Ligand SMILES: Nc1ncnc2c1ncn2[C@@H]1O[C@H](COP(=O)(O)OP(=O)(O)OP(=O)(O)O)[C@@H](O)[C@H]1O
């Protein structure tokens with residue numbers, strides 16, 4: 001008989017070596033998600049079209065803020081450059097805070113979440129692995145938007161090694177400082193499944209008060225709103241990105257360095273808070289028996 | 295480590311808030327169960343008895359309200375990571391939900407091998423061998439969404455074995471498999487237990503299968519463990535009763551079943567396959583006489599009437615004591631017959 005002999009013989013053999021380092025599990029999650037993305041054949045076409053249309057929309061709304069106001073705030077004179085950086089970064093922001101939650105909800109519904117969580121994967125490996133895919137995809141989109149802006153709309157961006165390097169540092173800080181918020185939102189979403197209040201509220205507030213489409217100096221007369229904009233990490237991301245890409249500033253400039261410092265602080269505070277929310281969400285669904293809810 | 299599985303006073307009630315009210319569904323009540331390494335235990339129970347609930351607690355996906363459970367020596371609450379390394383879990387009923395349908399079979403297995411810390415070279419070999427065994431080699435590089443239900447279940451089985459865990463939690467692993475594959479899977483599980491001393495907790499609604507496979511059977515009913523014994527011992531529990539099987543030419547009518555039930559020598563009536571009733575009686579020879587007479591007056595055309603040995607199925611129905619299901623079509627509990635192995 002023994003059609004199963006090969007399986008038994010195989011499993012009888014002892015395993016060489018010990019456990020794999022955790023980073024590669026994070027990477028395994030990332031690669032898996034990337035493969036799923038690429039299995040949708042029209043993905044790239046759709047993304048490219050959305051880049052072009054985004055850039056076009058902001059070209060047409062590009063005449064509402066006076067150049068003087070921009071110049072006073074220290075961002076040069078070009079509104080299209082100003083808005084372009086804001087829009088590109090805010091799309092990235094949306095990805096950072098919604099990505100983990102949305103993929104996780106999808107996995108909860110399809111049942112793979114349960115299967116993955118029954119393996120010795122750590123929560124941080126799972127969430128960071130999922131987030132990385134979002135960063136890669138949005139990074140590509142952001143670069144596309146900026147490039148389209150320069151080439152099609154003639155946005156005057158400063159491209160020196162220093163300005164680009166600084167911009168990259170701020171993109172990394174954008175990911176890091178908003179990763180915690182994304183994980184936090186996922187923890188809430190895990191329990192409630194439908195609706196995503198955190199992402200919605202945060203995204204809206206950020207669009208309005210972090211100065212995506214106008215310089216914050218316009219809020220001068222409204223101390224409450226201005227104060228509010230000062231506690232949003234995204235405000236500092238925009239400041240750093242714009243100072244570097246519009247005026248060629250680097251981290252050597254005190255204002256830029258201060259913005260970076262604030263973002264490092266936000267990262268250090270928000271990631272542990274996010275993980276706490278995720279752990280609690282997981283325990284809640286494990287109590288309710290909803291790790292694989294259909 | 296004396297026990298591979300040590301469950302002590304485990305309780306679980308599902309709570310769902312509805313407005314101001316909280317709806318409570320008790321699923322496990324004070325369940326205790328000890329399983330030695332290498333044992334192969336069948337976990338039985340009617341739908342909703344709590345089998346899946348117990349298995350999910352053991353694989354750390356569900357938190358119990360009370361009691362404790364250790365698996366492979368690790369506490370399911372405090373050492374969940376070690377527990378997850380020790381188990382191969384499968385929920386056959388979900389029909390492939392553990393898999394990423396947009397990816398290929400091989401990509402799925404490779405991913406889970408990574409998560410289980412199987413070194414890549416070993417993983418490659420295991421994936422090939424397992425895909426071969428389950429007859430999926432030719433479909434290895436096709437997307438899972440193009441697989442049939444049975445193929446997905448096979449892939450989930452392969453997933454559960456990839457990391458060679460000491461404990462297998464098999465929640466209806468043969469559901470959806472065709473006759474041949476179900477049998478090969480049973481053979482595999484049997485060898486895993488006999489030759490590699492895997493501890494196996496196995497649920498199925500196919501009692502013929504459980505009887506053939508599991509030397510020990512535990513029965514859950516409404517969240518309580520109502521029996522836990524060797525399979526022969528359990529069958530012997532019915533030795534004071536005897537079973538008479540009556541097969542008619544036509545389907546039974548409710549009134550007929552009702553009349554049989556009221557005969558003095560008949561203790562209970564259960565449906566047992568196509569047009570067949572299994573009657574629990576005190577003494578078969580006398581009951582057969584009485585039955586023949588009654589059936590004659592009722593005008594039932596009998597194809598076959600005989601005494602037979604009590605089977606696990608009879609014990610199960612006796613213990614879980616639901617009202618007769620004789621006039622309904624065969625339920626999942628009345629397992630489809632298969633040729634003997
Ligand atoms: N997530 C859940 N929320 C609320 N009640 C649940 C949940 N999961 C299961 N139940 C209830 O708990 C009880 C036990 O269910 P369980 O799935 O453990 O039964 P089972 O023995 O596996 O049944 P089956 O043979 O149908 O698979 C049932 O009454 C079921 O309705």
Ligand SMILES: [Mg+2]
Pocket residue numbers: 345346347387465
């Ligand atoms: Mg079940």
